Structures are given as structure tokens and as C-alpha cells.
Amino acid sequence: MMLEGHNNSFLTFAEICEKVRGTSSKNMKIEIVSEYLKRLGDEDLKIACNLFSGQIFPPWENIELQVGYSTLLDILKEVSGLNDNTLREIIIKHGDLGEASEEILKRRVIKPLIEEKYDLSQIYSQLRKVAETTGKGSFLEKKRILTGIYLSLTPLEAKYFTKVLTGEMRIGLVSGLIIESISEAFTRRFDEVNEAFLLINDVGETAVLAKYGRLSEAKLELLHPTNFMLAESMQSAEEVEKYFRKELVCEFKLDGVRVQCHKKGEIVRIFSRRGNEVSKQFPEIVEDLLKIDNNFIFDGEIIAFKNERPLPFSKLQQRLQRKYVDEQLIEEIPLVLFVYDILYFDNEPVYKRILVERKKIIEKIKFVGRIKSLEYTFVLKKEEIEKRFQESVGLGYEGLMLKDPSSFYTVGKRGKYWIKLKRELDTIDAVIVAAERGHGKRAEIFSDYVFSIWDNNVLKIIGKAYSGLTDKELLEMNERLRELTVKDEGWRLIVRPEIVIEVAFNGIQKSSRHESGFALRFPRIKRIRDDKSIEEADTIEKVKAIYERQKKF
Numbered sequence: 001m002m003l004e005g006h007n008n009s010f011l012t013f014a015e016i017c018e019k020v021r022g023t024s025s026k027n028m029k030i031e032i033v034s035e036y037l038k039r040l041g042d043e044d045l046k047i048a049c050n051l052f053s054g055q056i057f058p059p060w061e062n063i064e065l066q067v068g069y070s071t072l073l074d075i076l077k078e079v080s081g082l083n084d085n086t087l088r089e090i091i092i093k094h095g096d097l098g099e100a101s102e103e104i105l106k107r108r109v110i111k112p113l114i115e116e117k118y119d120l121s122q123i124y125s126q127l128r129k130v131a132e133t134t135g136k137g138s139f140l141e142k143k144r145i146l147t148g149i150y151l152s153l154t155p156l157e158a159k160y161f162t163k164v165l166t167g168e169m170r171i172g173l174v175s176g177l178i179i180e181s182i183s184e185a186f187t188r189r190f191d192e193v194n195e196a197f198l199l200i201n202d203v204g205e206t207a208v209l210a211k212y213g214r215l216s217e218a219k220l221e222l223l224h225p226t227n228f229m230l231a232e233s234m235q236s237a238e239e240v241e242k243y244f245r246k247e248l249v250c251e252f253k254l255d256g257v258r259v260q261c262h263k264k265g266e267i268v269r270i271f272s273r274r275g276n277e278v279s280k281q282f283p284e285i286v287e288d289l290l291k292i293d294n295n296f297i298f299d300g301e302i303i304a305f306k307n308e309r310p311l312p313f314s315k316l317q318q319r320l321q322r323k324y325v326d327e328q329l330i331e332e333i334p335l336v337l338f339v340y341d342i343l344y345f346d347n348e349p350v351y352k353r354i355l356v357e358r359k360k361i362i363e364k365i366k367f368v369g370r371i372k373s374l375e376y377t378f379v380l381k382k383e384e385i386e387k388r389f390q391e392s393v394g395l396g397y398e399g400l401m402l403k404d405p406s407s408f409y410t411v412g413k414r415g416k417y418w419i420k421l422k423r424e425l426d427t428i429d430a431v432i433v434a435a436e437r438g439h440g441k442r443a444e445i446f447s448d449y450v451f452s453i454w455d456n457n458v459l460k461i462i463g464k465a466y467s468g469l470t471d472k473e474l475l476e477m478n479e480r481l482r483e484l485t486v487k488d489e490g491w492r493l494i495v496r497p498e499i500v501i502e503v504a505f506n507g508i509q510k511s512s513r514h515e516s517g518f519a520l521r522f523p524r525i526k527r528i529r530d531d532k533s534i535e536e537a538d539t540i541e542k543v544k545a546i547y548e549r550q551k552k553f
Contacts, residue, residue, distance in 0.1 A: 007039040010118045010153075013048060014160040021171040029173060033181035037207065040120075045211065046204030047120045052178050053203050054169040054535075056127055059275035060225050063131045067142055067165060069097065069483065075143060076101060079150045080108035095486040095494060098163035105155040116152040123149070123161070168496065172457050174535065178203055186210045198227045198412035201275055220349045222264040222295060225271035227412030229299070229341070231401065233420045235549050237385035240402055240419055249355060249405050250379040250388050253398040253420060254338060255313045256303030257320070257531060261285075261337070262344075264295050273531045281320060284330050285337050288369035296365075297344035298337075299409075300374070305336035310396045313527055314470065320530075321476075339367070340374040340401075343409055351409035358409070378405075389421060398422055426546050427504045428520075428538040429529055431459055431497045435481045438466060445478040446493055449525070451501060453516060455540040459497055460516040462543065468504075468525030477528070500529040500537055508547045518543050 016036045020029050033052070040048055050056065057063040077087055082104060090107075094100040118126075126145055133141045146165075153161055163169050179197055183190045188210045196218035197206040209215050220226055234240050240248070259278070260271045268289045270279045279286050282302060304311035304319070311333070319325065319333045342358050343351040350358055362373050379385050379402070389400050399422040407417035430451035438447035448466040452459035469477065480499065487494035504526045511519035518540075 007036075008041065008044040008119045008121070010120055010123050010161070011157055012036075013051065013120060014154075014157045017052075017160045017163075017169070017171050018156060020173055024172070026177065029177055030181045030184055033173065033178070034184035037181060037185040042208050042211070044120045045207050047124045049178060049182070049204045049207045051120075051164055052169070052173050053175055054167055056124075056164065057131065058202060060269075060271060060277055062277050063128070065127065065131050065142075065165065066138075067130065067146065069166070071139075071143060072097060072146075072162065072165060075147050075150055076104050078147060079110065080104045081110040082107060092487055096168065096496075097166055097486075098159050098168060101162040102155045102159035105150075105153065105158045118149065118152065118157075127164075166496075174457055175203065179206075182207045182210050186213075188213070188215060192216075200224070201226055201412075220297070220344055220351065222297065222344060223262050223267060223269050225260050225262070225275045226297075226343065228258065228260065228273055229409050229411060229418065230414035231418035231420045232414060232416050233422070233426050233546075234402075235421075235426065237382035237389065237421070239549075240385055240421065241380075241382040243416065244402075244404065247378045247380045247405065249359070249376050249403040250385070251340060251374055251376045251401045251403070252392045252395070253401050253422065254301040254303050254374075255310065255398045256301040256316055258299075258301050259337070260343075261289055261296070261298040261300065261339075263289055263292065266290065273536075274533055281325065282335060282337075283325055284370055285335060288371045289337075291368045292365065292371070294346050294365065295344070296342060296346075298339045299341035299343060300337050300339040302335055302337050304333050306334055312396075317473075317527070335370060337371050338374040339371065340376075341409060343411075351411065354406045354408060355403055356405045385421070427502050427526055428453060428462075428542065428546075429500050429532055429536065430462065430503050431534045431537045432481070432495060432499045432501060433459060433461065433497050434492055434494050435478075436464070436492045442466075442474070445474060446481055447474050447478070449477075449501065451503065452497070453538050453540060453543060455516060459534075459537075460540070461514045462516040462518055463503070463505075463514065463520040463523045465501075465503055465523040465525050469528075473528070497534050500532040500534060502526040502529050508543060510547075516540060516543070518547065 016032060019032050023029060037045060037048065073087065087104065090103050091097065091100045126149060130142045130145050149161065150158060179194050180190060183193045192215045193206060193210050196209055196215045197203055199220060200206060200218050209218055258273055262269045268279065268286045269277050270282055270286065272278050285302060304316040315333050319329060322329060339362060342362050343349065345361050350361060359376065367373055377388065379388060385400065392400055399420065402419040402421060404417045410417065430453050432449045433452045434450035435446035436448040437443055438445060448464055450461055450464045452461045481493055481495050484495040484498055485493045486496055503520065503523050505520035505523045507521035509519055509521060510517060513519060
């Protein structure tokens with residue numbers, strides 16, 4: 001297929017996306033993207049990689065377009081001249097606004113007098129302008145800019161421009177394949193490219209470093225979030241003892257919000273797992289972090305904490321749902337940051353030191369106020385592990401974290417260096433794809449959630465849950481799901497996959513009822529995971545592993 005546009009045109013980018021989407025072959029996707037990346041200049045290379053990954057701006061910049069679904073519908077109506085009924089039919093037919101945009105522009109009755117051709121940098125510049133437009137009259141200005149762009153787009157460009165705006169690229173190009181494409185394009189080893197990406201958390205910048213053979217220059221930076229180290233699950237103290245056969249660091253497992261805290265001079269920034277800055281949500285934590293003399297990057301957990309005991313996660317969630325944090329709220333739901341790891345101290349990265357050495361650094365720091373070092377012990381035998389587990393649960397914690405004392409901090413990687421031991425059999429993070437009307441007093445709202453997990457980059461249904469949320473959460477979720485609806489069947493809403501929930505259950509069984517091939521026994525919603533993107537939802541491999549483990553224990 002010959003590409004019609006220039007290498008850096010948005011049309012060429014859209015054509016590449018269409019080619020990638022049109023093949024199920026992983027190798028073919030990598031070949032298509034890598035050949036494209038080779039031909040781009042540095043800035044266009046950054047932009048293309050970021051758009052492929054489904055993001056426009058780095059999350060830590062806290063820049064958002066603030067353009068809703070309904071606004072895009074208004075723009076499409078204006079640029080096409082189609083009536084409401086026709087638009088509704090097209091959108092219901094496709095169930096995806098990007099796909100619908102292509103057909104809408106093919107059928108438009110209004111043609112622009114002058115069509116402007118956009119390149120990648122122009123599109124990016126206009127999107128940044130939209131994001132930075134604030135204050136009185138900003139809504140109309142944002143709409144004016146986007147309308148001007150849509151008027152000059154081809155139907156194919158409109159399709160992928162809409163997907164960029166809605167964050168719904170979904171062309172089968174997950175981050176791992178983008179990294180492989182960068183590796184292939186610039187003849188670099190995959191593990192080197194991946195290591196740099198996980199460290200700096202910026203796929204566009206990683207691509208430029210790979211292009212010039214400067215991957216070794218990727219480094220941890222203060223005030224710039226890196227990826228978190230991830231843990232695996234085990235189901236019993238016996239399983240842990242058999243696997244490690246060595247003394248382990250043992251900590252109580254906290255049920256809060258995991259954060260990365262950066263301090264450089266008089267600046268403190270707190271980042272979520274998704275890389276978003278969340279400092280404004282925790283003003284008292286920021287205040288106490290500023291009192292620590294050193295520069296640092298902490299890994300830790302913020303929990304609701306009162307009278308030397310953890311409060312339920314639902315209490316913390318009440319704070320997270322509030323737009324403004326005042327003194328009354330701080331007093332009603334007090335917070336504590338427990339620090340359990342450190343990646344950077346004073347002028348030196350320390351994440352490549354072993355865990356026990358990192359713990360010794362933490363012990364030397366003078367914590368104040370609401371910042372505390374998480375206590376830990378060493379355990380070896382299953383009886384010690386079980387005893388600590390019972391202590392943890394008795395005090396209101398989730399269970400235990402067990403860590404290899406000689407392990408390095410492996411950013412962005414999951415492995416059996418950190419182990420979660422929890423009260424439930426396990427939990428999975430799943431994506432809501434549909435919602436059904438409830439029964440009885442819930443008949444007026446959509447309270448039964450159909451959820452999916454990833455299987456080879458495709459979301460497949462594994463179950464339905466309707467318990468676990470408070471009445472307030474149910475009402476709020478009902479509103480969110482209505483806004484995400486792509487098809488209303490009366491008794492059920494098909495929704496854009498955007499919300500991640502943590503689901504607890506009593507077991508897993510094979511089932512032909514669900515497309516995943518598995519079903520959860522007695523699933524219940526433990527919490528809404530707004531801190532996670534849908535790409536972080538669990539996979540069929542995790543489900544299979546839990547299924548096999550439960551047969552052994």
C-alpha cells in the first residue's frame with residue numbers, strides 16, 4: 001500500500017494506523033511501525049510514538065484537553081451537516097466514535113472552501129493550544145479550534161484524530177509492541193530500549209534516544225515520575241516458604257493509594273501510579289515532606305489512619321472524590337504516608353542497591369508529622385509468616401508484603417521479588433464493558449457491571465458483579481456509565497471501556513458462558529481503581545495462574 005501523504009503528515013500517520021489495525025500479525029505490526037518511524041524527524045518521532053501509545057501529553061504535566069464526548073458530537077454535526085437521527089444511527093452502528101467519525105465525514109453535506117493539510121507537529125501544536133485554553137469563553141474557543149481542524153480532515157484522518165482525542169486508539173499496538181518497533185527501527189536491543197522506557201516513562205523521548213544510540217543516557221530524574229516496581233501474588237505461607245527458601249523482608253500490606261513522592265529543594269510533587277501529579281489532593285502530606293531536609297524519591301502508600309490504626313479504604317476514597325481539601329476534611333479523614341522504599345537520595349539514584357541497603361537509607365531519614373517509615377521484620381518459616389499475617393489482619397491491614405532482601409528496585413516490572421499475601425484468594429483488576437439494570441430498589445440504575453480482562457490485546461468478559469459499592473458510589477457510577485454509553489439497549493448499556501475495578505472472588509472455574517473461558521465464583525467489587533488505566537487491567541495469564549494455584553492449595 002502506497003502512502004498518499006508526506007512522511008510527517010497526519011494523513012500518513014492515519015494510514016499507518018489503519019494498516020496496523022488491519023493486521024493481526026504481531027510481526028507485521030512491528031514491521032509497519034518501524035519502517036514508518038525510521039523516516040521521521042526527532043519531533044515528529046516523539047509525537048507519533050506518544051499518539052500510538054494513546055496519550056497526547058505526558059501525564060505528569062497535568063495538561064488535559066477538557067473536551068467532552070458531547071462536544072465532539074456537536075462538532076461532527078456542525079462539520080457534516082447531518083441531522084441528529086442520522087448521526088445517532090451511525091454512532092450506534094459503530095459503537096466507537098472514531099469509527100463513526102469516518103463514516104460521518106464520508107457522508108457530510110458541507111464541504112470546506114479551503115482544505116488545510118496538517119502535519120503531526122501542527123496537529124500537536126493545536127491540541128496543546130486547546131488544552132491550554134482556560135477561563136471565560138474557553139469552551140467556545142476550544143470548540144472553534146477543533147472545528148477548524150475537522151473541516152480540513154479526510155474521513156480517515158477524522159477517524160484517528162477522534163481516537164486521539166478520546167484516548168481510544170486501540171489498533172492492537174500496546175506499549176510493548178511500540179517498544180519493539182522502536183528497537184527494530186533503530187537496530188537496538190529490545191531490553192535496552194525497554195529499560196530506558198520504564199525508567200524515564202516517556203515513549204517519545206525513548207525513541208529519540210534509541211535513534212541516536214544514547215539509551216544509556218536515560219536516567220532517573222527528580223520531579224519526573226518513573227514506573228513503580230510491581231508485585232506478584234501467592235496464596236499461602238507454605239507457597240512463599242517453598243519458593244524462596246530464604247529469609248524475607250516482611251511488611252504489613254497497606255490498603256491505600258500508592259504514590260511516588262519527589263522532593264527537589266523547596267519543590268514537592270506526589271505522583272500516582274498512572275504518572276499524574278496528585279499533590280493537591282494531599283496538602284498535609286506535601287507540607288510534611290517539605291520539612292525533610294534531603295532531596296529524594298520515595299515509594300510508599302497514603303492511607304486513612306486514626307488512633308494508630310488504618311481506616312477502611314472507603315474513608316480514603318471519600319477524600320479522593322472531593323474536589324477541594326479543607327481543614328475540616330483533613331481533620332475528619334486524617335492521612336499518613338508510609339514510606340517503604342527509596343529510589344533517589346540527595347544527589348544519587350539508589351534504586352540499583354539491594355533492598356536491605358535501601359531500607360538502611362530510609363532508617364537514617366528524620367521523618368516528621370504524617371510521614372512514617374513502614375516497619376518491617378524478617379521471616380523465614382511458614383509459621384512466622386502465618387503469625388505475621390494474622391497480626392496484620394487483626395490490626396485492619398490487608399495482609400502481607402514479602403520481599404527478597406537482595407532484590408533491586410526493578411522499575412515497571414512484575415516479578416517474584418515482591419509477593420502479596422492477601423485475605424482473599426486473590427483479586428483481579430478488570431475493565432467494565434457493560435452495565436445492566438439492578439433489581440428491587442436498584443431497578444432504576446445500572447448497578448450490575450459486566451467486566452473483562454485482556455487476552456492477546458483483546459478485552460474478554462470474565463464475569464458480572466453487583467455487590468461491594470456503597471449507595472453513593474452506585475449513583476456516581478451510574479452517571480459515569482451513562483456518559484460512557486455507546487449503545488443503550490434499555491436494560492443494558494454497552495460502554496466505552498474506561499473504568500477499572502478491583503474484583504475479589506472465592507474461586508475461578510472454567511466456563512463456556514464467558515468468552516474468556518473462565519468465570520469467577522462469588523465476585524464482588526472491592527474498589528474502583530481510578531488510579532489505573534485500562535492497559536493495566538489483568539490478563540488471561542494471571543487468571544490461568546490463579547486457576548492452577550487453587551488446585552494445589
